[in-house]
Amino acid sequence: MTGQGSTSGTNAHALPARGPAQPIGIFDSGVGGLSVLADLRRVLPHEDVLYLADSAHVPYGDRDRQDVQALTLAGVNWLREQGCKLVVIACNTACAFSLNPVREALDLPVVGLVPALKPAVHATRSGRVAVLATRITLDGDLLEGVVTEHARPNGVQVMKLWERRLVPLVEAGGAQSDEARALLHEVLTPALQAGVDALVLGCTHYPYLAPAIRAEFGDAFTLFDSGDGVARQTRRRLEAVNALNPAGTPGRVSVFTTGDPARVTPGVRQLLPDAPTVQHATVLPV
CATH class of the missing domain: 3.40.50.1860 (Rossmann fold)
Structure with a gap:
């Protein structure tokens, strides 16, 4: 399920260690994946989460296969570089074109979505x-x-x-x-x-x-x-390798966007009322 290849040399060095206390990453083209985040927080309440919205390029639905694959690989790799121990691609469109290529390219567990x-x-x-x-x-x-x-x-x-x-x-x-x-x-x-x-x-x-x-x-x-199923699959994947966060405190959520945080924040706050300050992420092609 998890590819064992590596990315380019510029991404392969100085990566944070990935242990049980490291966060889960969630990638989506925009804010829709916050629905998956809600299920993850319910099923895995002690896990820290980094959420990345590729708001600079949303929506993905009108893009071609090559474009979607490149954007998805770049976003998931950014989460990998932040030390995420597992990444959920919380975008059905991205999964349709990119799930297997991303798994083959990056050395971390990736959970995808299939319509329920x-x-x-x-x-x-x-x-x-x-x-x-x-x-x-x-x-x-x-x-x-x-x-x-x-x-x-x-x-x-x-x-x-x-x-x-x-x-x-x-x-x-x-x-x-x-x-x-x-x-x-x-x-x-x-x-x-x-x-x-x-x-x-x-x-x-x-x-x-x-x-x-x-x-x-x-x-x-x-x-x-698909939210509940993805959350439970994520828990199973972490349990299988003893990578659940051992902390007994509520997990923290960080939200990043490739777009303008000021433009993204109102939508995030409407869908996730307790959301932290939305931060900008510079995501480079892989």
């Missing part, structure tokens, strides 16, 4: 499930593997939905806005009409849209996201 289609397949009563995600995620091999392994053998139909304006809306703090509800009504009404009863939120920004979805559609959809 498997539990949705087992929960649906109508036999119809929808996945709301970016086009890259919807067309990626990770999702197709779950469709092939779980949905098709169980006779479950999977409807793929995307709306490129949703991620920027969440980034701007508009997850509960009238605009969000209007977009969700537009994109999800066909799923409702098709008999979908289980909706997979296949982007880490989208759990923040759950209240708006429920306000617009009531209990028509059971919602699924």
